[in-house]
Amino acid sequence: MAFAPMGPEASFFEVLDQHRASLLATLRRGSHEPPCGGTRPTSSSEVLASIEHIIQDIIASLARNEAPVFSVDNRSSWENIKFEDSVGLQMVSHCTTRKIKSDSPKSVQNFALILKILSVIYKLVQSNTYATKRDIYYTDSQLFGSQTIVDNIINDVSCMLKAPRRSLHILSTSKGLIAGNLSFTEEDGSRVNCAGCSTAVAVPSNIQGLRNFITDAKFLLIVEKDATFQRLLDDNFCSRMSPCIMVTGKGVPDLNTRLLVKKLWDLFHLPLFTLVDADPHGMEIMCIYKYGSKSMSFEAHNLTVPAIRWLGLLPSDINRLNIPKSTLIPLTKRDQMKLDSILRRPYITCQPFWRKEMEIMTASKMKAEIQALTFISSDYLSRVYLPNKLKFGGWI
Amino acid sequence: MEGISVAVCEILRYLIIHWKCETAGISKGVLLEGQLVISIEALNSKHQENALHCVTTIACASSSYGGLVPKKFLKEIRSILPGLSAKLRWTSEEASCSPDASKVSPFRVIFEVDEGPSMLMTDCLAIKDFLRRIIVVHPKIGFNFSVKVNGALSMEIFGTENEPIFHLLNGSALAVNHQHYVRPKCGVPEFLCSRIHPVPGHPVTVSIPDDVAGMGVLGELVLTPAAALCPCPKAFSNQENRISSVSMFLYGPSGLPLIPPGQEQPAAIFTELTCVIDWKKYHLCVGPSVDYSSDRDLVLPDVSYQVESQEGAQAQNVDPWGQTLLLFLFVDFHSGFPVQRMELWGVHTMLTARLGAVLLEHQRAVRDSVHIAVDQALEQHHQAAEAHRKLRASHAVAVSSIMSVVSGSTSSSFRQLCLQALQELPAQNDGAQNAEDTCERSGPERLPETSGQAEGKRRKRSAEETLGFRSPPAVSPPGAIPRRLEPTEASLDPKEWEAGPDRGRVPAPGSASPESGLEVPAGAERGREVDHPAVIKRRFTSVLVVSSLSPLCVLLWRELTGIQVRRGGAGAAGRARGEARGRLMPPFLWLSQAHPCSP
Numbered sequence: 001m002a003f004a005p006m007g008p009e010a011s012f013f014e015v016l017d018q019h020r021a022s023l024l025a026t027l028r029r030g031s032h033e034p035p036c037g038g039t040r041p042t043s044s045s046e047v048l049a050s051i052e053h054i055i056q057d058i059i060a061s062l063a064r065n066e067a068p069v070f071s072v073d074n075r076s077s078w079e080n081i082k083f084e085d086s087v088g089l090q091m092v093s094h095c096t097t098r099k100i101k102s103d104s105p106k107s108v109q110n111f112a113l114i115l116k117i118l119s120v121i122y123k124l125v126q127s128n129t130y131a132t133k134r135d136i137y138y139t140d141s142q143l144f145g146s147q148t149i150v151d152n153i154i155n156d157v158s159c160m161l162k163a164p165r166r167s168l169h170i171l172s173t174s175k176g177l178i179a180g181n182l183s184f185t186e187e188d189g190s191r192v193n194c195a196g197c198s199t200a201v202a203v204p205s206n207i208q209g210l211r212n213f214i215t216d217a218k219f220l221l222i223v224e225k226d227a228t229f230q231r232l233l234d235d236n237f238c239s240r241m242s243p244c245i246m247v248t249g250k251g252v253p254d255l256n257t258r259l260l261v262k263k264l265w266d267l268f269h270l271p272l273f274t275l276v277d278a279d280p281h282g283m284e285i286m287c288i289y290k291y292g293s294k295s296m297s298f299e300a301h302n303l304t305v306p307a308i309r310w311l312g313l314l315p316s317d318i319n320r321l322n323i324p325k326s327t328l329i330p331l332t333k334r335d336q337m338k339l340d341s342i343l344r345r346p347y348i349t350c351q352p353f354w355r356k357e358m359e360i361m362t363a364s365k366m367k368a369e370i371q372a373l374t375f376i377s378s379d380y381l382s383r384v385y386l387p388n389k390l391k392f393g394g395w396i
Numbered sequence: 397m398e399g400i401s402v403a404v405c406e407i408l409r410y411l412i413i414h415w416k417c418e419t420a421g422i423s424k425g426v427l428l429e430g431q432l433v434i435s436i437e438a439l440n441s442k443h444q445e446n447a448l449h450c451v452t453t454i455a456c457a458s459s460s461y462g463g464l465v466p467k468k469f470l471k472e473i474r475s476i477l478p479g480l481s482a483k484l485r486w487t488s489e490e491a492s493c494s495p496d497a498s499k500v501s502p503f504r505v506i507f508e509v510d511e512g513p514s515m516l517m518t519d520c521l522a523i524k525d526f527l528r529r530i531i532v533v534h535p536k537i538g539f540n541f542s543v544k545v546n547g548a549l550s551m552e553i554f555g556t557e558n559e560p561i562f563h564l565l566n567g568s569a570l571a572v573n574h575q576h577y578v579r580p581k582c583g584v585p586e587f588l589c590s591r592i593h594p595v596p597g598h599p600v601t602v603s604i605p606d607d608v609a610g611m612g613v614l615g616e617l618v619l620t621p622a623a624a625l626c627p628c629p630k631a632f633s634n635q636e637n638r639i640s641s642v643s644m645f646l647y648g649p650s651g652l653p654l655i656p657p658g659q660e661q662p663a664a665i666f667t668e669l670t671c672v673i674d675w676k677k678y679h680l681c682v683g684p685s686v687d688y689s690s691d692r693d694l695v696l697p698d699v700s701y702q703v704e705s706q707e708g709a710q711a712q713n714v715d716p717w718g719q720t721l722l723l724f725l726f727v728d729f730h731s732g733f734p735v736q737r738m739e740l741w742g743v744h745t746m747l748t749a750r751l752g753a754v755l756l757e758h759q760r761a762v763r764d765s766v767h768i769a770v771d772q773a774l775e776q777h778h779q780a781a782e783a784h785r786k787l788r789a790s791h792a793v794a795v796s797s798i799m800s801v802v803s804g805s806t807s808s809s810f811r812q813l814c815l816q817a818l819q820e821l822p823a824q825n826d827g828a829q830n831a832e833d834t835c836e837r838s839g840p841e842r843l844p845e846t847s848g849q850a851e852g853k854r855r856k857r858s859a860e861e862t863l864g865f866r867s868p869p870a871v872s873p874p875g876a877i878p879r880r881l882e883p884t885e886a887s888l889d890p891k892e893w894e895a896g897p898d899r900g901r902v903p904a905p906g907s908a909s910p911e912s913g914l915e916v917p918a919g920a921e922r923g924r925e926v927d928h929p930a931v932i933k934r935r936f937t938s939v940l941v942v943s944s945l946s947p948l949c950v951l952l953w954r955e956l957t958g959i960q961v962r963r964g965g966a967g968a969a970g971r972a973r974g975e976a977r978g979r980l981m982p983p984f985l986w987l988s989q990a991h992p993c994s995p
Contacts, residue, residue: 048805048807049807051801052801052805052807052810055798055801055802055810055814056810056813056814056817058798059798059802059814059817059818060817062817063817063818102790102791102794103787105783105784105786105787108786108787108790108791109786109789109790111790111794112789112790112791112793112794112797113790113793115793115794115797115798116793116794116797118797118801119797119798119800119801119804122800122801122804122805123800123804126804126806143793
């Protein structure tokens with residue numbers, strides 16, 4: 001067994017342990033409610049049958065002399081999203097739908113591309129092969145136009161078939177990294193130890209297939225940016241705070257990173273913290289981990305971890321630590337709009353402390369990167385800021 | 397001696413010019429108002445064989461004839477129409493015995509002429525053309541035109557009073573209902589947008605040539621062009637569309653047509669007007685139109701061009717799915733120019749004779765202005781063409797995706813249901829076809845068709861469809877026959893088909909063998925049916941049947957989405973069908989060539 005790095009003394013984790021206990025208590029209270037809605041892993045035959053059903057409907061409407069239409073749940077409207085503290089953002093059961101018509105020049109391209117992706121999925125599921133979204137894009141890049149179009153259509157199809165992306169045999173390229181006290185076995189049997197190497201391990205692409213997770217971690221730290229993540233690795237943060245796990249999604253997290261965080265939470269019920277920039281974009285990323293996004297709201301049950309807490313960088317820390325204004329960045333108009341939009345979201349009502357922090361940001365009209373802390377000292381973040389926050393419960 | 401049409405039109409011109417002068421003092425842009433009744437009563441002539449004695453009455457139902465002095469009117473009209481001088485009567489004071497006597501009819505002009513029946517028919521058509529030309533620019537003037545030949549009465553009312561109107565900056569108005577300019581198309585139940593959307597160009601000042609100025613007509617004229625596509629490009633978003641003809645309408649001062657009705661287009665006008673547009677700029681190749689038929693309820697253009705297709709082959713008839721570029725040229729006096737009745741008359745006469753020369757003298761300015769209008773009008777066309785291109789491309793993708801799933805499925809119940817649904821299609825297609833036949837036959841200008849001809853045409857059409865969509869050897873690529881049956885989904889992809897026949901014989905490494913391509917992979921947990929050779933065989937048959945029905949699927953798409961296929965001719969729609977066929981035929985061909993029962 002690998003040599004376990006010496007972490008801080010046991011008393012350091014007292015507050016963390018209390019936090020964990022309270023999280024578990026909350027979980028026990030809410031465990032009676034069965035999860036509703038969302039997608040569940042679907043068998044291949046079910047996916048094939050769903051696609052056949054859709055094709056059948058199209059042919060039937062052609063036979064009726066009607067132009068075929070797809071009805072897709074309208075996920076772009078907040079009206080169709082409900083917020084539940086225990087789940088995050090999820091779709092309402094009877095949400096409004098938008099029609100993708102085959103006889104309108106505006107939507108016909110979308111209609112055709114959905115059919116194209118359905119036929120690709122059909123082929124993948126039939127042949128039991130997997131493809132990434134990028135693969136699919138390159139099969140006919142001329143036709144698809146851009147990767148975003150493919151991504152959106154895959155989300156639509158996933159929502160339409162009520163099946164997670166994995167069941168559709170579509171993989172997303174993982175960009176996330178993981179490091180710290182964690183080991184697991186991949187689907188092919190290879191054992192991965194995230195603590196064993198000085199560099200981080202890439203988040204695997206098949207999260208469903210991972211088995212035998214082992215960890216003693218006291219907490220999991222989600223770092224917004226890869227640069228900060230690497231900096232913490234260089235500063236031996238994982239060893240200093242051992243046992244712990246660090247994850248980064250390198251900005252807006254991909255599906256696999258979110259699935260992994262969710263899986264770790266489901267398995268170990270670790271306290272989870274986010275370290276993001278004190279700006280609206282950082283908050284948005286934290287919200288995606290915690291409450292999910294509108295576009296993936298149909299899969300919220302598999303992706304969101306409402307137990308996540310905001311560790312830093314809090315806008316109030318900027319004043320508290322006397323970070324000079326010169327290291328701060330003024331809020332742009334776009335930032336302000338983003339901030340306003342977050343303030344309007346349903347989950348902000350149950351986060352009075354967040355609201356307070358956001359009001360501080362609005363009042364100061366300034367935002368700060370995590371790197372603003374290097375003004376105090378180059379290793380202030382890993383040696384002082386984070387340990388203190390963790391030791392004394394400086395999260396909200 | 398002048399015919400009835402010339403006399404009627406000249407009198408109407410005189411009246412409208414008179415009204416215009418009367419209202420000139422009010423303000424510019426006020427639309428002329430009035431109701432005119434024109435009736436021709438023809439009885440077999442007692443003096444002449446094969447001739448009709450026609451009594452033509454032009455009456456104004458209201459008192460808007462204003463200060464028209466009978467003596468002056470008669471004098472001036474007689475000078476314009478010397479042949480009629482003896483037979484023209486002003487009868488406003490006389491008691492009338494016509495059925496319209498109950499109506500107030502303070503102005504009533506009657507003239508009598510003897511004409512042959514065919515001449516009378518031509519005259520009536522010319523009068524109708526003239527009235528249509530008038531009402532599209534004078535929405536508040538209405539005409540009641542009736543012809544009674546030996547007791548048989550036919551009556552038509554012309555007017556656009558309650559119709560949408562487009563007001564041009566120069567004070568002219570234009571009726572924008574497309575029905576005035578094109579005949580409703582068969583097969584299209586209803587246009588999405590029933591209007592034309594005229595785009596005005598900026599007014600161009602043109603001076604009257606010096607040699608004409610001597611005739612007592614002085615000053616400057618303003619030419620305002622307006623361009624529009626008809627029908628509105630929005631109506632064509634689902635169809636292949638191209639500009640198939642260009643129609644020019646020339647209006648002089650007071651909104652009167654410059655070229656007298658019934659007059660054949662002089663070759664010179666055609667040549668001279670050609671200079672107002674740089675056709676090459678729009679990649680249009682135009683030639684004179686041969687379609688002068690006036691027997692339709694449309695406003696006849698002064699000059700009509702037929703746009704040749706890009707291949708250079710000139711279509712024999714006006715493309716039924718093409719669009720017409722309408723170009724209106726309004727010539728009027730410069731604002732504030734004092735206008736007298738005889739001056740107006742003189743300018744009309746001058747423009748009729750010399751318009752080409754006037755335009756040539758200001759060619760550059762006129763062309764710029766016309767181009768601005770045409771550019772904007774064609775922008776709509778380009779957008780519609782782009783929308784159509786998108787629709788067509790997307791439908792091809794959708795159809796091939798559906799076919800890919802249907803042909804690749806291992807679920808017999810699914811294939812069966814698809815097959816059943818597809819089997820329902822032919823009846824509906826026949827129905828659509830019959831409707832189209834009916835529509836074509838009921839066209840206003842169509843000659844009665846014998847049942848034998850119709851039957852022959854249907855048979856021909858059916859044969860065309862069979863050849864076009866169902867006969868595999870017609871487009872069979874060389875070297876395709878030895879291909880082995882490999883009904884995997886991938887091989888149904890038309891692109892791969894195009895990649896060459898060798899692909900079929902030598903499967904790519906890792907690709908499924910002919911049989912294994914149909915098998916459910918071990919990993920796919922499908923609890924439906926295990927692929928047994930018998931099942932595979934059955935599936936082959938099913939795939940073949942379903943694939944053979946794919947042309948029907950395409951036909952239905954066509955019906956639904958309005959992609960129309962032209963029968964005969966090398967039109968763009970024909971090309972569309974060719975393309976659809978090209979995309980869909982390979983899998984079908986291939987499946988039919990490799991016998992389904994050879995496992």
